[in-house]
Amino acid sequence: xxxxxxxxxxxxxxxxxxxxxxxxxxxxxxxxxxxxxxxxxxxxxxxxxxxxxxxxxxxxxxxxxxxxxxxxxxxxxxxxxxxxxxxxxxxxxxxxxxxxxxxxxxxxxxxxxxxxxxxxxxxxxxxxxxxxxxxxxxxxxxxxxxxxxxxxxxxxxxxxxxxxxxxxxxxxxxxxxxxxxxxxxxxxxxxxxxxxxxxxxxxxxxxxxxxxxxxxxxxxxxxxxxxxxxxxxxxxxxxxxxxxxxxxxxxxxxxxxxxxxxxxxxxxxxxxxxxxxxxxxxxxxxxxxxxxxxxxxxxxxxxxxxxxxxxxxxxxxxxxxxxxxxxxxxxxxxxxxxxxxxxxxxxxxxxxxxxxxxxxxxxxxxxxxxxxxxxxxxxxxxxxxxxxxxxxxxxxxxxxxxxxxxxxxxxxxxxxxxxxxxxxxxxxxxxxxxxxxxxxxxxxxxxxxxxxxxxxxxxxxxxxxxxxxxxxxxxxxxxxxxxxxxxxxxxxxxxxxxxxxxxxxxxxxxxx
Amino acid sequence: xxxxxxxxxxxxxxxxxxxxxxxxxxxxxxxxxxxxxxxxxxxxxxxxxxxxxxxxxxxxxxxxxxxxxxxxxxxxxxxxxxxxxxxxxxxxxxxxxxxxxxxxxxxxxxxxxxxxxxxxxxxxxxxxxxxxxxxxxxxxxxxxxxxxxxxxxxxxxxxxxxxxxxxxxxxxxxxxxxxxxxxxxxxxxxxxxxxxxxxxxxxxxxxxx
Numbered sequence: 001x002x003x004x005x006x007x008x009x010x011x012x013x014x015x016x017x018x019x020x021x022x023x024x025x026x027x028x029x030x031x032x033x034x035x036x037x038x039x040x041x042x043x044x045x046x047x048x049x050x051x052x053x054x055x056x057x058x059x060x061x062x063x064x065x066x067x068x069x070x071x072x073x074x075x076x077x078x079x080x081x082x083x084x085x086x087x088x089x090x091x092x093x094x095x096x097x098x099x100x101x102x103x104x105x106x107x108x109x110x111x112x113x114x115x116x117x118x119x120x121x122x123x124x125x126x127x128x129x130x131x132x133x134x135x136x137x138x139x140x141x142x143x144x145x146x147x148x149x150x151x152x153x154x155x156x157x158x159x160x161x162x163x164x165x166x167x168x169x170x171x172x173x174x175x176x177x178x179x180x181x182x183x184x185x186x187x188x189x190x191x192x193x194x195x196x197x198x199x200x201x202x203x204x205x206x207x208x209x210x211x212x213x214x215x216x217x218x219x220x221x222x223x224x225x226x227x228x229x230x231x232x233x234x235x236x237x238x239x240x241x242x243x244x245x246x247x248x249x250x251x252x253x254x255x256x257x258x259x260x261x262x263x264x265x266x267x268x269x270x271x272x273x274x275x276x277x278x279x280x281x282x283x284x285x286x287x288x289x290x291x292x293x294x295x296x297x298x299x300x301x302x303x304x305x306x307x308x309x310x311x312x313x314x315x316x317x318x319x320x321x322x323x324x325x326x327x328x329x330x331x332x333x334x335x336x337x338x339x340x341x342x343x344x345x346x347x348x349x350x351x352x353x354x355x356x357x358x359x360x361x362x363x364x365x366x367x368x369x370x371x372x373x374x375x376x377x378x379x380x381x382x383x384x385x386x387x388x389x390x391x392x393x394x395x396x397x398x399x400x401x402x403x404x405x406x407x408x409x410x411x412x413x414x415x416x417x418x419x420x421x422x423x424x425x426x427x428x429x430x431x432x433x434x435x436x437x438x439x440x441x442x443x444x445x446x447x448x449x450x451x452x453x454x455x456x457x458x459x460x461x462x463x464x465x466x467x468x469x470x471x472x473x474x475x476x477x478x479x480x481x482x483x484x485x486x487x488x489x490x491x492x493x494x495x496x497x498x499x500x501x502x503x504x505x506x507x508x509x510x511x512x
Numbered sequence: 513x514x515x516x517x518x519x520x521x522x523x524x525x526x527x528x529x530x531x532x533x534x535x536x537x538x539x540x541x542x543x544x545x546x547x548x549x550x551x552x553x554x555x556x557x558x559x560x561x562x563x564x565x566x567x568x569x570x571x572x573x574x575x576x577x578x579x580x581x582x583x584x585x586x587x588x589x590x591x592x593x594x595x596x597x598x599x600x601x602x603x604x605x606x607x608x609x610x611x612x613x614x615x616x617x618x619x620x621x622x623x624x625x626x627x628x629x630x631x632x633x634x635x636x637x638x639x640x641x642x643x644x645x646x647x648x649x650x651x652x653x654x655x656x657x658x659x660x661x662x663x664x665x666x667x668x669x670x671x672x673x674x675x676x677x678x679x680x681x682x683x684x685x686x687x688x689x690x691x692x693x694x695x696x697x698x699x700x701x702x703x704x705x706x707x708x709x710x711x712x713x714x715x716x717x718x719x720x721x
Contacts, residue, residue, distance in 0.1 A: 008656060011601070011639065013620045035561075037581050037603050037620055069561035071581050088558065095522070097563060121522040147521040 007032060017043060024050065027059040034066035044072040048081075061086045068092035079103040087112040094119040101126060108132040113140060120144035130155050139164035146170040165189055172196070187214035194220045199228045206232040215241035222247035224493075230255045230500055242267035249274040252497045255504060256281045263287035268313050275320035278467075279497055285327045289335040292318055296340055315341050323348060325443065325469040329356045350410035353444050353469070357393035357416040364400060368407035377405045384408060394418050401425050406435065413440035419448065426451050445470035453478060462487040466494070473498070513565040513582075513711075516572060516592060523554035523572065532573055532595065541631040541649060542612035545571070545593055559598070565710075568592035568609075577601065577615070583710050586611070593630070604716070606707050607632060607648075616655065622716050625650060625663070626703035641717060642674060646700050661700060671698050677717055682706055 009015055010023045010032040017040060024030035024047055033039070034047050044067060051063040067073050068081040069092040082093040082103040093099050094107050095118050107119045108129045119125070120133045121144050133145050134155050139162075145151060146159050146167050156176040162168055165186035172181045172192045181193035182205055194202065194209065194217055202209065202221065209221045210232045221227055222236040222244050230253055237248040237258035242265070248254045249262045250273035262274050263284045274280055274288060292314060299306055306314065318341040321327055327335075333356050336344070346363035349355050355363070365385060372381045380403040387396050398421035400408040411417060412425050422441060426448065429436035441447050442455065442464040449472050455461045456478035465471055465479065466487060473495065480491035526532075532555075533546035545551060551571040558576045565582035569590040577598035586592035587608035594600075594607075599615040604622040610630040617623065619640030625632035625648040632648050637655030645663035654660060659674045675695055680686035682705045683696030690696070709716055 008639070011618050012656070013641075035577070035579050035601060037579070037601065065559070069559065069579070071563040091558075092561070118522070121519070123518075144521050149518050149520065 003028075011036070021046070027051075027054065027056070027063055030060075031062045031066050034063050034070055039070060039072045041072045041074060044070055045074060045077060048073065048077050052080075057085075061089065064089045065092055068096060071097075073098070075100050082107055087114055090115045091118040095122050097123060105129055113138045116141045117144050121148070123150075125150075127152070131158075134158040139167060143167050143170065146174075182209065187212075187217060190214060190217050191220060194226065197226065199224075199226050202226050203229065210235050215239075215244055219243040219247045222251060224251045224253065227251060228253045228493075228496065230504070234258050237262055242269055246270045246273040250277050252277065252279040252493060253500065256283065256501060257504075259284040260287050264291050268310075268317075271317055272313070272320075275317050275324065278325075279494070280324065280326060281501075282326050282328045282331075285321055285324055286331040288317070289321050289327070289331045292321070292340060293335070293338055296338060315343065319343070323352055325353060325467055327352075327354055329354045332356065333359060347407065350407065351413045351440055351443060353413050353415045353446075355414060357397055357414065360411060360414050360416075361388060361393060361396050361400070364408050364411055368405050371407065372405055377403075381405055381408070397421070402428075404435070409435070410437060410440055412437065413443045415444055415446045417444070417446065419446055422446060423448050423451075439464040443467050449475065456482065466490055513567050513588075514562060515567045515589065516570050517590075520554065520570070522560075523556050526553040526555050526573070529553040529555075529571075529573065532597075536595070536597075536612065536614065540612065540633055541651070542595060542610060542633055545610055545631075546573075546595070551593060553593075568594055573597070585707060585710065587707075591630070599636070604710055606703070606710060608703075617652070618655075622706060622710075624703060624706050642678065644674065644701055644706070646703065666700065668698065671700070674701060677719075679709075679714075679716060679718055681709065681714075682716060 006023060006029055010029045020033050020043065024033045030047055030050065047063060048067050051060040051067065054060045064081060064084055064086065065088045068078065068089045075098045078093050078096055078099040081089050082099055084090055090107065090110060091114050094115050104126060105128065107115060110116050116133065116136060117140050120141050130145060133141055136142055142159060142162060142164065143166050145155055147170055156171060156174065159167055159171060160177060165188060168177065168184060169189045169192050171177045172189055173196060175196065181189055184190050184193065190212065206221065206227060206229050210218060212218050218236060218239055218241065222233065227233055233248055233251055233254040236244055237254055239245050245262060245265060246269040249259065249270050259274065259280055260283045262270055264287060265271055271288060271291065274284060295314065318335060321335060322332060322341065332354055346367040349360060349363045372378055384396060384399050384403060387399060394416055397411050397414060397417045400411040401417055401421045403409050412422065422444065425441060429438055438461055442461040445468055452465060452472065452475045455465065456475050459482045462479050465475065476491045476495050480488050480495060482488050529546040533543035536543060546553065553571045553573060555573040555575060560574045560576065560578050562580040566580050566584045567588035568584055568586040569592045571593040573595040575597050578596045579601040583604035584602050585606045586594060591609040593610040595612045597614040599618060600613045601618045603620045605619055606624045608627050611632050613634040613636065616636035617634045617638045621641050623638055623640045624644045626646050628647045628649065632645065632650040634652035637653035638657065639655035640657060642659040643657050644661045648663045650663050658677060661670050661674055675698065678701055680690040680696045682701035683699065684702050686696035706716060
């Protein structure tokens with residue numbers, strides 16, 4: 001029989017114990033038998049005796065290793081295996097659940113680090129053994145104790161101030177270190193210390209952290225979750241490292257002047273974060289559009305094509321600026337005219353409130369022209385198409401909002417729609433919700449205030465209202481006080497940012 | 513049942529598992545997962561023996577053999593990814609996540625890979641009573657198997673053979689049909705029913721052997 005067939009036989013579930021005994025005469029097959037699931041305890045003991053008395057130690061050692069990990073091995077045998085000359089056998093015995101306590105204690109003094117480390121990772125580690133291991137000369141052993149799911153408080157306390165930064169980092173991540181971890185000499189510890197704290201905890205030390213020598217620490221400190229302080233953010237927005245500036249560009253609390261300056265940053269990551277910042281001010285978005293137009297002009301003047309990756313990044317930036325709810329109407333017009341985004345979708349423009357009325361009407365007619373069905377829709381579409389050029393754009397928008405053509409009615413998100421048309425849309429939606437998109441109305445800065453207040457009180461459309469760039473303060477205050485934690489917290493932040501920006505403009509009395 | 517993440521102290525955290533992707537080979541599907549740092553791979557050096565059923569909920573490389581004295585389910589709490597560079601020996605294996613075995617996979621009973629996310633790859637052969645794959649990207653050698661159900665287009669013969677040895681409760685509507693003295697409808701056994709019976713400690717096969 002070939003070795004492969006014998007190996008298969010040694011593993012096969014149906015092989016009878018008598019045959020297993022025969023096969024186990026060969027140490028290579030005995031290792032397989034010793035690893036078998038459901039091995040009878042008597043056969044495990046028999047194999048252990050063979051492994052101990054079989055001579056040819058190198059060939060029988062793998063059998064001892066398998067037995068030291070085998071659930072069927074008896075405690076007394078595990079005690080013997082824990083003193084085996086092979087490190088691998090002792091290591092397996094160190095984590096075996098049935099190894100007697102006396103043997104476990106003895107293993108704490110094992111000369112091999114791998115054994116002591118395995119011991120430190122035991123499921124049940126006696127207090128007395130843990131007390132020895134937290135003072136182990138090898139940092140890997142102490143680290144393993146620190147990483148134990150069931151590490152006891154006194155063990156973690158004993159490891160505080162450990163000379164190895166990996167241990168200190170684990171303790172910091174577990175919240176078992178003091179405030180001194182923010183000044184730890186190792187930057188990875190400081191990063192972890194900053195990462196697990198919020199803006200309130202970090203507020204007193206922001207000035208120090210904004211000058212941290214590690215850019216990753218400074219970048220963490222510039223994020224919105226950790227920093228609501230415009231003064232330190234103004235400093236971080238001018239950091240020499242682009243990762244730090246990028247984090248500041250994405251922070252709602254970064255002052256308007258710095259956000260506007262970042263819109264001309266030479267690093268694309270900074271521009272990308274700024275375009276993602278929901279509270280990027282109109283001035284910053286206009287400057288960002290100018291930056292993108294300038295890059296395109298430079299390429300044209302130099303007669304070069306940006307590489308595909310660069311082109312894709314710029315396309316994403318243009319897409320983000322065109323979709324940002326605070327991009328001013330004329331900036332949208334200019335940027336759109338440059339045709340820098342070949343994937344521009346007219347349908348997407350319908351939910352952006354600032355598009356100039358004439359452009360939006362054109363988008364809507366182009367896009368919905370392909371999808372008009374039935375007589376009523378066709379009549380409405382024709383009427384609106386005829387009105388273009390003969391009626392003011394606002395009146396055309398009003399007609400679109402009341403149209404049965406779905407994509408025309410989505411003009412309800414646009415701020416140029418007359419207020420009475422929006423109010424009528426809301427009334428019609430209340431009578432017949434089907435076919436009306438109140439999420440779009442919630443995005444519109446011109447939406448009736450009472451309607452928004454009512455929704456806020458009922459905790460409805462909060463998510464889309466939060467996309468409304470000019471949501472009235474009383475509505476924000478109502479959302480801030482509602483029970484939905486996510487929106488309420490976001491609304492509180494928005495109110496705080498508006499107050500800070502108003503104060504910066506010298507309008508301390510009335511923030512909005 | 514033991515949860516792999518509770519054993520984290522036994523493993524090392526890898527900042528970059530790309531070296532293992534190189535070692536296993538870039539042609540494998542698991543290489544993509546090893547290259548992705550978001551999975552947060554752990555590694556265990558040497559053989560790993562788990563004394564009971566395993567809820568595998570992390571991304572783990574075992575640089576040796578893995579012997580589990582019970583079943584492995586990689587979608588109990590969180591989806592687990594498992595790379596065993598040696599042999600994987602288990603009583604049963606049910607996988608929604610990714611499993612890669614560099615050697616042989618030797619199961620006493622069931623090996624079940626389900627759903628089209630993630631992969632099931634065995635560089636050696638799969639041995640066991642039944643291998644049931646459904647909508648799973650897979651690659652393996654066929655070892656000693658009583659039943660094998662292909663991932664996408666199982667034959668009627670494969671489905672009939674499985675129905676012969678699996679308990680009817682593994683099939684949707686199978687228990688009711690059994691009470692009526694009829695066999696389950698010809699089809700795949702249900703992944704969810706397999707998991708449920710494993711966790712309940714109930715047999716998957718009609719006879720012990």
